[in-house]
Amino acid sequence: MSSPAKALKxxxxxxxxxxxxxxxxxxxxxxxxGRLQLSEAGPLWGELDQCALSAAKGETLNFDMxxxxxxxxxxxxxxxxxxxxLQQRGVMAEFVKAAPAIQEIIHLYRxxxxxxxxxxxxxxxxxxxxxxxxxxxxxEAKLGLAFLGYLVVEWGxxxxxxxxxxxxxxxxxxxxxxxxxxxxxxxxxxxVGLVMAFQSSAQLKxxxxxxxxxxxIGISMTRELGPLLTAIVVCGRSGAAFAAExxxxxxxxxxxxLRTMGFGAMRYLxxxxxxxxxxxxxxxxLIADVLGILGGLVVGMTSLDLTATSFATQLQKAVSLSDVxxxxxxxxxxxxxxxxxxxxxxxxxxxxxxxxxxxxxxxxVTTLFMLVVLDAIxxxxxxxxxx
Amino acid sequence: xxxxxxEVIDLTIGWGDVILQKDANFQVQRGDIFVVLGGSGCGxxxxxxxxxxxxxxxxxxxxxxxxxxxxxxxGRPPFGVMFQSGALLGSMTVSENIALPLQTWxxxxxxxxxxxxxxxxxxxxxxGTEDMMPAELSGGMKKRAAIARAMALEPELVFLDEPSxxxxxxxxxxxxxxxxxxxxxLGMTVVIVTHDLDSIFKIAKHCIMLDKKSKTIIxxxxxxxxxxxxxxxxxxxxxxxxxxxxx
Numbered sequence: 289m290s291s292p293a294k295a296l297k298x299x300x301x302x303x304x305x306x307x308x309x310x311x312x313x314x315x316x317x318x319x320x321x322g323r324l325q326l327s328e329a330g331p332l333w334g335e336l337d338q339c340a341l342s343a344a345k346g347e348t349l350n351f352d353m354x355x356x357x358x359x360x361x362x363x364x365x366x367x368x369x370x371x372x373x374l375q376q377r378g379v380m381a382e383f384v385k386a387a388p389a390i391q392e393i394i395h396l397y398r399x400x401x402x403x404x405x406x407x408x409x410x411x412x413x414x415x416x417x418x419x420x421x422x423x424x425x426x427x428e429a430k431l432g433l434a435f436l437g438y439l440v441v442e443w444g445x446x447x448x449x450x451x452x453x454x455x456x457x458x459x460x461x462x463x464x465x466x467x468x469x470x471x472x473x474x475x476x477x478x479x480v481g482l483v484m485a486f487q488s489s490a491q492l493k494x495x496x497x498x499x500x501x502x503x504x505i506g507i508s509m510t511r512e513l514g515p516l517l518t519a520i521v522v523c524g525r526s527g528a529a530f531a532a533e534x535x536x537x538x539x540x541x542x543x544x545x546l547r548t549m550g551f552g553a554m555r556y557l558x559x560x561x562x563x564x565x566x567x568x569x570x571x572x573x574l575i576a577d578v579l580g581i582l583g584g585l586v587v588g589m590t591s592l593d594l595t596a597t598s599f600a601t602q603l604q605k606a607v608s609l610s611d612v613x614x615x616x617x618x619x620x621x622x623x624x625x626x627x628x629x630x631x632x633x634x635x636x637x638x639x640x641x642x643x644x645x646x647x648x649x650x651x652x653v654t655t656l657f658m659l660v661v662l663d664a665i666x667x668x669x670x671x672x673x674x675x
Numbered sequence: 676x677x678x679x680x681x682e683v684i685d686l687t688i689g690w691g692d693v694i695l696q697k698d699a700n701f702q703v704q705r706g707d708i709f710v711v712l713g714g715s716g717c718g719x720x721x722x723x724x725x726x727x728x729x730x731x732x733x734x735x736x737x738x739x740x741x742x743x744x745x746x747x748x749x750g751r752p753p754f755g756v757m758f759q760s761g762a763l764l765g766s767m768t769v770s771e772n773i774a775l776p777l778q779t780w781x782x783x784x785x786x787x788x789x790x791x792x793x794x795x796x797x798x799x800x801x802x803g804t805e806d807m808m809p810a811e812l813s814g815g816m817k818k819r820a821a822i823a824r825a826m827a828l829e830p831e832l833v834f835l836d837e838p839s840x841x842x843x844x845x846x847x848x849x850x851x852x853x854x855x856x857x858x859x860x861l862g863m864t865v866v867i868v869t870h871d872l873d874s875i876f877k878i879a880k881h882c883i884m885l886d887k888k889s890k891t892i893i894x895x896x897x898x899x900x901x902x903x904x905x906x907x908x909x910x911x912x913x914x915x916x917x918x919x920x921x922x
Contacts, residue, residue, distance in 0.1 A: 452749060540765070545756065545764070548729070548754075548755075549756075549776045549779075549824075550751050550779070550780065551775075552749040
């Protein structure tokens with residue numbers, strides 16, 4: 289059985305009639321009869337709009353509702369809107385001769401109140417938008433710096449009185465950020481080592497420099513790719529998780545509750561997360577280095593006729609401890625940056641679920657950007673100092 | 676004359692340039708059930724945030740027990756707070772939530788902490804929920820658990836934000852009963868922010884009414900007397916659940 293609305297549409301029987309009558313020189317009546325409802329809102333709107341357009345400033349266009357048997361909310365909202373628009377154009381417009389039941393609906397939809405001049409929202413100019421955006425960036429930077437200062441102060445306090453730190457949360461957080469990330473870090477770095485070795489093998493073969501694959505993979509993994517790829521993975525896993533977790537806690541008033549129980553968010557929530565990342569990152573980077581090199585070894589043995597011994601011997605010559613340690617020192621700073629930015633973004637969340645999503649995205653994007661900036665700074669620093 | 680437990684002097688609250696209440700003055704006596712009421716957007720919940728030290732007054736001061744509390748970020752809190760949503764920590768079980776302040780701010784052994792947690796949960800009618808996660812609790816149960824947590828350190832003063840909001844009539848009634856019990860049997864001073872009239876008339880001893888338009892306190896005293904005797908149209912409208920024009 290078809291629904292009444294569908295049946296109505298199929299039969300295309302109009303439930304209402306409109307008639308425009310010129311009563312006096314400057315008084316027109318729009319006589320409306322029948323049933324006005326949402327199912328016919330489209331044609332009704334079009335016809336009403338045509339009638340309204342014909343009225344000029346200073347004239348009167350009244351809606352004669354005496355023949356209206358029924359009007360639903362949507363149709364009444366349209367009529368009231370049309371009346372308001374006419375009045376704003378300087379056309380006098382009122383609903384007249386309505387039955388009491390219809391009059392109540394007119395009142396409900398404010399069809400009988402005087403219409404004030406509509407305030408126009410001013411479009412914001414380009415300079416205005418640019419200025420606002422700049423102020424927003426400066427404000428974010430200021431908040432970030434304040435957060436950093438606060439983090440340092442709290443760190444100092446915890447170092448002076450270690451018992452006041454939330455060490456209980458450190459092992460489980462370390463497990464989440466470190467141990468749980470091992471499989472993905474392992475896989476990604478192994479594959480990157482493999483791909484990089486494949487890409488280089490063709491060039492190396494041309495010059496008979498097969499053995500230098502160990503140099504290429506060893507140095508690039510330990511100094512650059514190991515720490516950076518690990519940081520990107522950890523940023524996507526733990527950074528996003530921290531921002532979303534703290535953001536949800538913020539919007540659910542859990543952070544406020546912690547504060548009223550005497551637990552500072554910085555000491556109770558942020559420090560264990562940041563410290564765990566600073567511990568987990570170098571450990572994961574070490575695994576990343578080894579697995580990346582292993583990927584290179586696999587290609588060396590299968591495509592470049594290298595033996596494991598010759599690869600290892602060349603690797604030992606090419607990669608020094610300072611290469612490994614430069615990568616590891618980077619990874620500690622990367623861990624600090626991921627923890628700091630994601631926690632800061634999480635704690636700055638406001639505005640419910642949408643706010644959590646926005647801050648989580650901001651945490652990941654800002655962290656990735658900062659990782660690249662920090663990596664560039666490290667490269668320049670290592671180059672300048674000869675490390 | 677005894678010192679009031681809370682003394683609010685010329686307090687102005689708001690966000691940035693927006694002022695919600697200006698130069699508010701009121702006192703809460705020990706043993707009172709004091710309600711801050713008013714329509715939506717008048718600054719009730721914001722007032723609570725100032726009272727519990729989450730915001731710094733734009734001007735004026737709040738004294739608790741005769742002194743302006745030193746709101747340290749870390750330290751044993753001088754009062755308990757129940758937030759509107761309960762605000763239980765989602766990653767902990769109910770008993771861990773209640774045990775948290777006890778474990779941190781007392782030297783009690785785990786067994787003693789557990790016994791207190793169980794007693795608090797029994798008091799709020801939540802025995803048997805110790806190992807449940809907050810997500811497994813109903814709205815009313817979350818609020819009860821949050822009250823148990825707020826009471827964990829035996830504070831003299833408890834703040835409750837909209838305790839009956841979003842609860843069915845029976846849960847709201849039971850929560851009101853619990854608040855009266857805490858006040859009468861344990862002598863706790865309770866400050867409640869709400870606009871639930873049934874609850875107000877049932878439990879409040881004193882109240883203040885905040886007004887959004889004038890940004891001031893427009894009534895104070897016993898809510899039942901205000902309802903019956905106030906000549907202020909705004910007060911009458913609030914208590915009679917009507918708009919100002921119609922009252």
